[in-house]
Amino acid sequence: MRDTFNMEHSRHPDSYDIKKPFMKLSRMTFLMLLVIFICSLIAVALLVYNFAVCPQDESVRTCGSQYHNQFNSNVLPTSILPVEDGDAEPIVYKDVRLPRSMKPMAYDIVIAPDFSGENFTFKGDVAVEIQVDQSCTNISIHSWTLKINRNHTSIKVLNDNGEGTDEEITVKNQYFIDEKQFLVIETNEVLEAGKKYLIKLKYVGQIIDNLQGFYKSSYTVDNQTKWLASTQFQATDARRAFPCFDEPEFKATFKITLGRPKSMITLSNMPLEKTVQQIDRVPAPTKDYVFDIYQESVKMSTYLVAFVVCDFKNNSDGNVGVWARADAVQSTDYALSIAPKILKFLEGFFGVKYPLPKTDLIAIPDFAFGAMENFGLITFRETAMLYDEGVSAIGKKMTVAAVVSHEIAHQWFGNLVTPHWWSDLWLNEGFATFMEHIIVDHIEPTWKSKDLFVVNELHQVFSLDALISSHKISIEVQNPDQINEIFDSISYSKGASLIRSMENFLTMDVFKRGLSNYLKEFSFQTATQNDLWHALTLEAVSSGVLSANMSVKEIMDGWTLQTGLPLLTVTRNYENNEMKLEQKRFILIESNSTEVLKLNTEMDQLWFIPISYTTKRELDFENTKPSYWMKAKKSITINQDIDNTEWIIFNPQVAHYYRVNYDAENWKLITKHLNDPQHYNEISQANRAQLMDDAMNLARADILDYSVAMDLTKYLKHEIDYVPWKTAISNLFYIDSMLIRMPDYHLMKQYFTTRIENIYNQLGFEDRGDILQKMSRHEILRAACHLGNRDCIANSIREYHLWKMEANPDINNPISPNLKLIVYCTAIRHGDHEDWDFAWDRFLNTSMSSEKELLLQALGCTREPWLLSRYLERSLENEAIRKQDTFRVFSSVSSNVWGQPIAFNFIKNNWKRLRQHFGLGSPMSTLNSLIKFVTKRMTDPNQLDDLKRFDDKELKAGRSLKQAIEQAEANIAWLNKNHKKIVDWLKVNLD
Structure with missing residues (x-):
């Protein structure tokens, strides 16, 4: 799954803070209460006994009787969200793992959706073949939001x-x-160990627009609403579509039959076997109805099951098909052109054939994530799969290539071999993220995707992993909200960065052979990270890359089982050529907060660090193999013959996952070299970017003097490459966002402007050059227009007004696709309500998903508070803004310095509406992500106090909320500590 908007549960509604007064009891009352208490203990003991792993003793008791008469009707409902009163307090999840007394072997599922009524429903019939491993007298199976007909339950x-x-x-x-x-x-009767049984269940479910389970989506053609139904089961939502053993460990085969109106089609994981008029197990809801029967699947986990009922059209290339609504199918050409290439490449890379007879890719109008890797039927958000040459920006093409690559990589890593439990989610997402860069570099070599890894993955996750409230990459999770919460950049980008580090210290050839052996050994099974470590170690030792007394597990456990990242401090002795290397965890801001510290008490951990470096004399940035290993020691000393006038740079290509600090003299030598316009590019792009990112973040953490970091930025006057500029702008924008409300902001604005002046003049406003130049232009124009560059603003307003003057602006748009976001945002920021309304009308009228996405971002750029408030209101009230895009609206508004407090106050004042909007069954982690969006640049202590009070009252703090609070605290601490330092430096260094 890629590009998630993952967003904890409140205190249990039965818990109270009010102390009850002590009451005197009579002896009889006391005895009665004592009897009740003892009986309750017995009942609880029996319940716990029964829900532990079922013992082999055939006399095992049944479950606690307090549940027996919970339902009196013939249909057993699972409520969407148990409630105590009208406020619909969410439940408090406990450990939700199933007993291990039995496992599923095969499912036979019939689903018949009914689109004819006002409220869409579906009828289902599931037959599950199970094997009992421990004798018991009950079956526990996941089911959620389904109504089970008790009269049709049978076990044979x-x-x-x-x-x-x-x-x-x-x-x-x-x-x-x-x-x-x-x-x-x-x-x-007893279900006996060693025997197999067939469980049959009939049920009914609702098809709602909550983007979970089996849900509905829609689009409009000629003012007519077209409906479809699709699935999203990861991580724990297959149970919303059929009763099942909904954990990744329980792999089984699936025989799926889907009903549909004759005017529609269906898709599922496997090829279609046949179509029949009726099925005895489930009656057709209408006369004009048929059933599609699909081939039995390979063994897979429930979260990878998928099916769609729609009226889409397709393009195909042999065994690869791409699907979209009829008026968007022409936008699938690029996805179709690359998917077969990716499959072929990965078969060679992994040395394992693709395990299914076909692959379908389908663009769903309403989709919560970027894409989902369902085995053989990959579902996408439209903007992650559709691309129109000459209409969509080049960045959109890169997104499509990356997401398609990511999801197809999952067909091996995640689907063929699946993590045993969600604690090792990173094995899925980290590998797919790593592989997307390898794949894109193969299919689109001019894009230099592997070079972009540093800015797209490494720097993104460094900022989160520097928080005390970060989390281990391999972390225990027990309930759906905890699972959803770890679909974050730690699992994706840190996971990918650690895998990239392994590839560098093992070498690519050894790495590939180890992966191939792992995939072959565990095909159609589940595995843990230790299984992967073992396979890689065997290959590394046999190839001589690691000595026999070293293992990948020994190296990697510190990275996956500890929180955070190390800072390597290099102190040179310029007289005897000794270098002392010290490691400690890098923390952005130290905190004495008990709430923060209790999330992670491992402040003294050490890592097994691969050490590599180059010097001014060597200039070898390609050799990433370790010269030394820092084996979980606080410090080591090494000797190297380096002239005391030479700089040394550690971690070439930023191949490994750590930050580096140097002594003051080495920083001076590096800065001097970078400020030489003839020789600065002798240092690799990736390392120029990393020097900037390390220096700026070390200064933010009060480890390095800000004057050293700011001195480094002087060289940007002659920098021309994308990767260093992407990093520099990100770091300078942070300082900009901290100072923008301050009376001396003009100093920062002036300095920032002088840094980009040269490259702005080189690139200009005309959309030309190769892809990296176009990406650089986007970053530079974005900064220039933000800083008030008159040429940038004038060009943007002119282009926007030319568009407004078009007789048919929904068909004719003169703005270059790669400049659209800059132009839209700048014109709306400097325009009035008519400019905003024009963009809103274009959003309503366009059917192109990429154009809608751009306009949603740009509409949040206005400086008018009432327009921003109206925009947020429309995100909840106007059906034109899909639920999946609500987060984009809030992100856009809160990225705006004028919009951030408006967005935060809106969430505070409309929390219950937001919960209702997304559905009361939506994970709280999803909603909490909104808070992270709107507090990212928070610098007001009063707002922070509001956030903490709001947290206590409404959110009941999950990890993401702790991260939001910690980030806001870091921003405020930064201003208090560094505002004057930055201003003093700027006054001296403006040129």
Whole structure:
């Protein structure tokens, strides 16, 4: 899954802070209470006993009787969200792991959606073949938001060949435990270890627009609404579509039958086997209806099951098909052109054939994430799959290439071999993120995707991992919200960065052979990170890359089982050529907050660091193999014959996951070299970017004097390459955002402007050059227009007004696709409500997803508070803004210095509306991500106090909320500590 907007649960509604007064009790009352208490203890003990892993003792008791009469009707409902009152307080999840007494072997599922009524529903029939490993008298299976018909539940004994017998197990009782999302079926007879059984269930579900489970989506053609239904099951939402063992460990085969109106089509993981008029198990909801029966799947986890019912059109190339709504199918050409190349490349890279007979890619109008790697049927947000040459910006083409590569890589890493539990999610997402850069570099070599890794992945995650409230990359998770919360840049970008580090110290050839062996050994199974470490170690030792007394596990456990990243401090002795290397965890801001510190008490951890470096004399930035290993020691001393006038730079190509600080003299030598316009580019682009990012962040953390970091930025007057500029602008924008409300902001504005003046004049406003020049132009123009460059603003306003003058602006847009966002945002920022309304009308009228995305971003650029407030209001009220795009609206408004407090206050004042908007069953981690958007640049202590009070009252703080608070605290601390330092430096160094 890529490009998530992942967004904890409040205190249990039964908990109270009010102390009850002590009451005197009579002896009789006391005895009665004592009896009740003892009975309650017995009942609880029986319940705990039964829901532990079922023992082999055939006399095992059934579940606690307090649940037995919970439902009186023939249909058992699972509530969307258990409530106590009208405020709909969310449940408090407990450990939701299923017992290990049995496992599924095969599913046979029939789903019949009904689009004919006002409220869409579906009927389902599932038959699950299970194998019992421990004798017991109950079955626990996941089910959520489904109504199960208790009269049609049956359990039959299967023979050794998996065929049905006449022997039937009778059902004693069945009920739901909402807190665990369990359907429990109690049996009168014992389910015996070693035997197989067939469970059959009938149920009904709703198809709603919550972007989870089996949900509905829509689009408009000629003012007519067209409906479709699609699935999104990762991580724990297959249980919303059919009762199942909804954990990745429980792999099984799936036989899927989908009903549909004859005017629509269906898609699923496997190829279509046949279409029939009716199915005995589920009646057709209308006369004009058929059922598509799909081939049985390979073994896979429930979260990878997928199906779509729609009226889409497709393009195909052999066994690869791309699908979209009819008026967008022409935008699938690029995805179709690269998908077969990616499949072929990965078969060679992994040495394992693609395991399915076909691959479909489909663009869904409403989709919560960027894409989802369902086995054989990959679902995408439209903007992640559709690209129109000459209409969409080149950055959109890069996005499509990256996301398609990411999801196809998952077909091996994640689907063929699946992490045993979500604690190792990073094995999925880290590998797919790493591979997307390898793949794109292969299919589009001129884009230099591997060079972009540093700015797109490494720098992105360094900022999060520098917080005390970061988390381990391999972390225990127990409930759906905890699982959803780790779909973040730690799992994706840090995971990819660690894998990239492994590839560098193992060498690519050894790395590839180790991966191939791992995939072959665990095909159609689940695995843990230790299984991967073992496979890589065997190959590394046999190839001589690692000595026999070293292992990948020994090296990598410190990186995956500890929070944060190390700072390597290099102190040179310029007289005897000794260098002392010291490591400690890099923390952006130290905190004494108990709430923060209790999230992570491992402040003294050490890492197994690969040490590589180059010097001014060597200038070898290609050799990334370690010269030394810093084996989890606080410090080591090494000797190197280096002239005391030469600089030394550690971590060439930023191949490994750590920051570096140097002594003052080495920083001076590096800065002097960079300020030489004839020789600065002898240092690689990646390392120029990393020197900038390290220096700026070390200064933010009060480890390096800000004058050293700012001195480094002087060289930007002659920098022309994208990667260093991307990093520099990101870091300078942080200082800009901190000072923009200050009376001396003009000094920062003036300095920043002088740094970009030369490259602005080189690039100009005309859209030309190769892809990296176009990307550089976007970054430079964005900065220039923000800083008030008159030429940039005038060009943007002129281009926008020429568009407004077009007779048919929805068809004719004279603005170059790569300049659209700059032009739209700048013109709206400096325009009036008519300019805003013009963009809003274009948003309403366009059917192109990429254009809608640009306009949603630009509409948040206005400086008019009432327009920003109206925009936020429309994100909840206007159906034109899809739920998936609400986050983009809030992100756009809160990125605006005038909009950030407006967005924060809006969320505070409309929290219940937001919860209602996304659906009461939506994960709180999803909603909490909105808070991260609107507090990223918070610098007002009063707002921080509001955030903490709001946190206590409404949010009941998850990890993402702690990160938001810590980031705001860091911003405020930065201003208090560094405002005067920066201003003093600027006064001296303006030129």
